[in-house]
Amino acid sequence: MSEPVLQIHNLSVDYPTRVGVVRAVDDVDLAVERGEVLGLVGESGCGKSTLGMAILRLLRPPGKIVGGEIIFNEHNLLDLGEAEMRQLRGSRISMVFQDPMTCLNPLQRVSDHVVETIRTHQGDVSEQEARRQATALIDRLGIRSERIDDYPHQLSGGMRQRVMIGLALALNADLIIADEPTTSLDVIVEAQFLDLLRDLQRQFNLTIILITHNIGVVAELADRVAVMYAGKLIELADVFPLFDDPLHPYTRGLLNSVPNISLTEDHLQIMSGSPPDLIDPPAGCKFHPRCPRVMDRCRVDEPALREVRPGRWAACWLYEG
Amino acid sequence: MASQSVESHVMLEDVGLLARFFRGAKWYGAEWYITVFGGVILVLILLMTILAPHLAPYDPVKSVGSPFTAPGEGRQVLIVRTGEESIQGPGDLDGVLVGVRANSTGQFRALELGAEVKKFYDIEECFQALAEGQVGAIVVEEALGPQFMPAYGDRLKQVGEPFGRTFALGTDNLGRDILSRIIFGARAVLLVAVMSASFSALVGVTVGLLSGFVGGTLDRVFSLIMDSIYSFPGLILAIAMAAVLQLQMQRVLRNVTAAIGASLSGDQIAVMTGTMTTTVAIAVVYMPTFFRMVRGQVLAIKQQLYVEAARSLGARPSTLLFRYVFPNVIASIVVIFSVNIADAILTEAGLSFIGLGLPPPTPDWGYDISKGRQFLAAGQWWMVTFPGLMIVLVAMGFSMFGEGLSEILNPRLTEA
Numbered sequence: 001m002s003e004p005v006l007q008i009h010n011l012s013v014d015y016p017t018r019v020g021v022v023r024a025v026d027d028v029d030l031a032v033e034r035g036e037v038l039g040l041v042g043e044s045g046c047g048k049s050t051l052g053m054a055i056l057r058l059l060r061p062p063g064k065i066v067g068g069e070i071i072f073n074e075h076n077l078l079d080l081g082e083a084e085m086r087q088l089r090g091s092r093i094s095m096v097f098q099d100p101m102t103c104l105n106p107l108q109r110v111s112d113h114v115v116e117t118i119r120t121h122q123g124d125v126s127e128q129e130a131r132r133q134a135t136a137l138i139d140r141l142g143i144r145s146e147r148i149d150d151y152p153h154q155l156s157g158g159m160r161q162r163v164m165i166g167l168a169l170a171l172n173a174d175l176i177i178a179d180e181p182t183t184s185l186d187v188i189v190e191a192q193f194l195d196l197l198r199d200l201q202r203q204f205n206l207t208i209i210l211i212t213h214n215i216g217v218v219a220e221l222a223d224r225v226a227v228m229y230a231g232k233l234i235e236l237a238d239v240f241p242l243f244d245d246p247l248h249p250y251t252r253g254l255l256n257s258v259p260n261i262s263l264t265e266d267h268l269q270i271m272s273g274s275p276p277d278l279i280d281p282p283a284g285c286k287f288h289p290r291c292p293r294v295m296d297r298c299r300v301d302e303p304a305l306r307e308v309r310p311g312r313w314a315a316c317w318l319y320e321g
Numbered sequence: 322m323a324s325q326s327v328e329s330h331v332m333l334e335d336v337g338l339l340a341r342f343f344r345g346a347k348w349y350g351a352e353w354y355i356t357v358f359g360g361v362i363l364v365l366i367l368l369m370t371i372l373a374p375h376l377a378p379y380d381p382v383k384s385v386g387s388p389f390t391a392p393g394e395g396r397q398v399l400i401v402r403t404g405e406e407s408i409q410g411p412g413d414l415d416g417v418l419v420g421v422r423a424n425s426t427g428q429f430r431a432l433e434l435g436a437e438v439k440k441f442y443d444i445e446e447c448f449q450a451l452a453e454g455q456v457g458a459i460v461v462e463e464a465l466g467p468q469f470m471p472a473y474g475d476r477l478k479q480v481g482e483p484f485g486r487t488f489a490l491g492t493d494n495l496g497r498d499i500l501s502r503i504i505f506g507a508r509a510v511l512l513v514a515v516m517s518a519s520f521s522a523l524v525g526v527t528v529g530l531l532s533g534f535v536g537g538t539l540d541r542v543f544s545l546i547m548d549s550i551y552s553f554p555g556l557i558l559a560i561a562m563a564a565v566l567q568l569q570m571q572r573v574l575r576n577v578t579a580a581i582g583a584s585l586s587g588d589q590i591a592v593m594t595g596t597m598t599t600t601v602a603i604a605v606v607y608m609p610t611f612f613r614m615v616r617g618q619v620l621a622i623k624q625q626l627y628v629e630a631a632r633s634l635g636a637r638p639s640t641l642l643f644r645y646v647f648p649n650v651i652a653s654i655v656v657i658f659s660v661n662i663a664d665a666i667l668t669e670a671g672l673s674f675i676g677l678g679l680p681p682p683t684p685d686w687g688y689d690i691s692k693g694r695q696f697l698a699a700g701q702w703w704m705v706t707f708p709g710l711m712i713v714l715v716a717m718g719f720s721m722f723g724e725g726l727s728e729i730l731n732p733r734l735t736e737a
Contacts, residue, residue, distance in 0.1 A: 097629070
């Protein structure tokens with residue numbers, strides 16, 4: 001495809017805790033190309049949100065990036081100063097959070113949010129001009145423009161999430177990180193929101209990293225899928241091949257554990273066990289205690305993410321040699 | 322204005338004040354009445370301080386009656402002079418007027434009735450002045466008449482009927498009107514309470530915001546200091562602060578007034594010293610209240626997703642602090658402020674009770690109570706009771722207002 005917007009090389013994030021260091025993101029390599037939607041999936045606590053926050057360098061203390069680089073538009077974000085980084089946030093990289101109910105300042109009107117975002121990054125834009133832009137933006141998101149002076153609590157959840165997207169879009173960011181954007185919405189609003197997101201993505205050729213644990217959302221929206229487990233990237237592929245034929249046993253388990261109305265009860269497989277304790281992770285492949293196809297080698301050596309077939313990347317000894 | 326009917330579906334803007342008032346009561350319940358009641362007390366007290374010179378019947382620092390006059394009572398006085406003219410009351414006397422009454426040692430002292438009073442400690446001197454026209458008349462308490470008139474009746478003559486003045490709340494040991502002292506005393510108390518609460522809010526809120534927002538070592542240092550202050554009993558710390566500060570404050574004020582070339586009398590400096598000392602002493606005691614509340618709220622708000630979202634959209638730390646964090650704490654600050662003033666009033670009264678407040682002639686409730694306490698055993702209950710009631714009333718007003726407000730100032734309820 002075209003040139004990558006974002007390249008992550010060997011990124012690792014540590015959370016030092018009282019009982020030991022948790023490596024929440026472990027040696028991740030990932031590239032996101034312009035105009036694509038990359039789905040980042042995995043269970044709770046697998047490090048997908050941490051990865052998202054690490055890209056913006058907004059990890060909550062004591063979380064710390066301990067290695068690797070994040071190349072965004074040919075600059076390594078880890079070399080930038082805090083002021084330069086702040087300039088980038090919102091204007092070049094934006095974030096959409098999972099809970100629209102609490103993402104907006106309860107004491108600021110919708111217009112204040114948008115105008116503030118625009119004027120933070122474009123100081124030369126006048127108040128009136130920023131307001132005009134804000135109204136146009138709100139309108140494009142399907143919110144009637146007279147609602148622009150409402151406070152967040154006067155809006156519905158779906159409207160608030162649209163406002164959040166609007167804030168992310170306000171300055172035509174090169175990369176939008178959407179962290180579980182539909183988790184707190186009900187299915188009908190979720191479907192509307194996904195339609196809107198897809199339309200906007202096509203219309204503006206947006207680049208989106210879609211962080212979610214919802215396989216359905218990924219299937220709906222993503223071009224490529226990256227699967228994370230215990231801080232590691234374990235499989236990376238285009239969305240259709242991945243759904244047709246998942247390579248890694250974890251991905252297979254993940255897909256099989258999604259209930260489907262056409263499945264009979266015996267077919268719904270539940271993955272046994274739970275994600276490993278990251279303070280004291282298992283040796284070798286971190287998935288081996290739960291893996292149905294575990295081999296001797298898995299308990300000792302950790303597999304690296306390799307291109308095992310054209311366009312198919314996996315970190316599993318099954319595909320070695 | 323639309324009809325007062327509450328039943329019809331009218332917009333809030335369309336109904337009259339009275340209907341709106343009762344609607345507020347419906348909306349918020351008992352808290353509404355508590356807040357309104359507290360607010361009414363505060364407005365009345367505020368009016369009283371502003372209108373003190375017009376409301377007070379007498380000068381609060383001058384002896385205007387006999388000592389220990391009971392509430393509602395007064396003493397009749399006679400006006401005597403050498404001339405023949407008929408005088409109905411003090412209003413008929415223009416120019417100089419002198420009052421004379423005997424104190425316990427038999428000396429004659431001035432009793433003020435008009436604009437200007439001369440004091441004579443010797444009755445002969447007084448006659449001399451009367452003869453020379455320096456004073457217009459002599460005022461004698463009626464009770465003294467039987468002694469006075471026979472002794473000096475050949476030289477003096479009673480003019481007009483005896484007339485009296487009564488004291489609604491009685492007089493104190495120096496013959497000063499208690500009602501006037503209470504009215505003027507509200508000024509000192511409110512000034513100190515509001516100033517100290519503002520001062521501690523200013524410092525406590527600023528430091529609390531910074532401490533909570535920046536965190537780390539700065540937070541630990543500030544928290545340690547504030548918690549140390551908080552660990553002392555409030556009144557004891559205020560006493561210690563006031564005692565230590567008094568001399569320093571006096572020196573500073575002298576230097577400052579000298580530097581700016583203002584000429585102030587010793588009395589004025591003493592009053593300013595007292596005011597400033599109590600203000601600072603009380604402010605220090607209540608700083609941690611604001612600090613702890615604000616810091617706690619900032620820590621909670623800092624974790625809110627909307628702050629994180631704003632940060633992810635590139636907001637500056639100053640923007641986060643002033644537009645996201647601070648506005649969300651204001652409601653709590655207002656409440657704490659009001660409750661704090663109530664506390665400060667009590668502490669101020671405590672300080673002046675033990676003599677660390679304003680210097681004596683200045684009307685001050687706490688000081689008046691401590692004076693009155695000495696005479697309580699002798700049956701003069703009114704010197705303690707009325708200033709005490711005022712302290713209770715004002716402290717209660719601020720408390721009720723603050724507590725009620727804390728229930729009402731929930732942003733989710735005010736809109737909708």
